[in-house]
Amino acid sequence: MNAAQAMPKIISFPKQRAPQKKYKRRVPVVLCCLCFLVAYFIYSYIMQEMELRQLRHQEALLKDAYNALVLRQSGLNFEMKQLHTDDYIERLARDRLGLIKPKDTIMVPVYLAPNP
Helix, strand or coil: CCHHHHCCCCCCCCCCCCCCCCCCCCCCHHHHHHHHHHHHHHHHHHHHHHHHHHHHHHHHHHHHHHHHHHHHHHHHHHHHHHHCCHHHHHHHHHHHHCCCCCCCCCCCCCCCCCCC
């Protein structure tokens, strides 16, 4: 036997790996925090929009009330200026109190019943 035959051949078998456990994907903490922040900002935005809409509605109501009060004030100012004139005082005395001037002629309407 020669030297090549005397040495046993070394056969290498592929190494068998241990069966791997199925890796469960774990959501990274950063991704969870990011999702939480996005949800918080969306919630905050929606709440601010609702509050802004309510404030705009309230502003419109207050503007209407203000305009009504300005109109009433202008009417009262005009009436207040009229209170100091002789014509207005005379008209009030005639309308409300039924006063007349000495030279006025009183006319009383007579209503007749129609003949049957």
